[in-house]
Amino acid sequence: MPRIVRFAGETGPRYGMVDGGEVAVLEPHPFGPHGPTGETVPLEGLQLLAPVIPSKIVCVGRNYVDHAAELGNEVPAEPLLFTKPATSVIGPGQRILYPADLSDEVHHEAELAVVIGAILSRVSPAEARRGIYGFTAANDVTARDLQRSDGQWTRAKGFDTFCPLGPAIATDIDPHDVGVRCLVNGDLRQDGTTRDLVFDVPTLVSYISQAMTLLPTDVVLTGTPAGVGPLVPGDTVRVEIDGIGALENTVVERSRTVDPATN
Numbered sequence: 001m002p003r004i005v006r007f008a009g010e011t012g013p014r015y016g017m018v019d020g021g022e023v024a025v026l027e028p029h030p031f032g033p034h035g036p037t038g039e040t041v042p043l044e045g046l047q048l049l050a051p052v053i054p055s056k057i058v059c060v061g062r063n064y065v066d067h068a069a070e071l072g073n074e075v076p077a078e079p080l081l082f083t084k085p086a087t088s089v090i091g092p093g094q095r096i097l098y099p100a101d102l103s104d105e106v107h108h109e110a111e112l113a114v115v116i117g118a119i120l121s122r123v124s125p126a127e128a129r130r131g132i133y134g135f136t137a138a139n140d141v142t143a144r145d146l147q148r149s150d151g152q153w154t155r156a157k158g159f160d161t162f163c164p165l166g167p168a169i170a171t172d173i174d175p176h177d178v179g180v181r182c183l184v185n186g187d188l189r190q191d192g193t194t195r196d197l198v199f200d201v202p203t204l205v206s207y208i209s210q211a212m213t214l215l216p217t218d219v220v221l222t223g224t225p226a227g228v229g230p231l232v233p234g235d236t237v238r239v240e241i242d243g244i245g246a247l248e249n250t251v252v253e254r255s256r257t258v259d260p261a262t263n
């Protein structure tokens, strides 16, 4: 099952394909013409990075019936879209910075993320399916109190570090039959399956593309199953998706002295 990772090389980020305990380096990147360099590096000890830096992240709210119900909402008749800025992305092992000066209710949301591999504008679901590069895991970290009080979701969903992505892009999983789990300090909080998605992946990608062009590297978050709940500084949060792997991050309270660029 092909899995693509992005990792810190000596001179900057590099891409490679996981092959057992090795990573076969490819250049320049998988979102255009590329090929193997012939070089391999051991997977163990590599610093994995977010597998993409998207131009935009488009998210879908209330796309699992049980999650909509737990927050007292109906499932919408059409996909409910919002976005997160590219600056919210962090990779495996990076720290989620808890904005305690503005929020005291930050939640985890484990989600299957779609990585777009083509320019998609006003495409059909069938065309959308062909334009998908692969799938990764995401944590749609959300300041739930600000989501309620702001009346719309940009700030609550958009803090720096509120979009962990990774650890790999799986290119041939069935996106409609994988388990999506979230563990906090080892305790299982969310245990869902994408079999329960309200709107399936090609439908979502097609729907989004009727409004905005999706570009290679763009990411679509497909919604979260039931079990969302609070994170607090000191927690370790782990999103697991079958066939993709585990995305683990720790939570620390941000301070005025923390520079997100060096997180």
Ligand code: ZN
Pocket (backbone or CB within 6 Å): 059, 060, 061, 109, 111, 140, 221, 223, 224
């Ligand atoms: Zn979400």
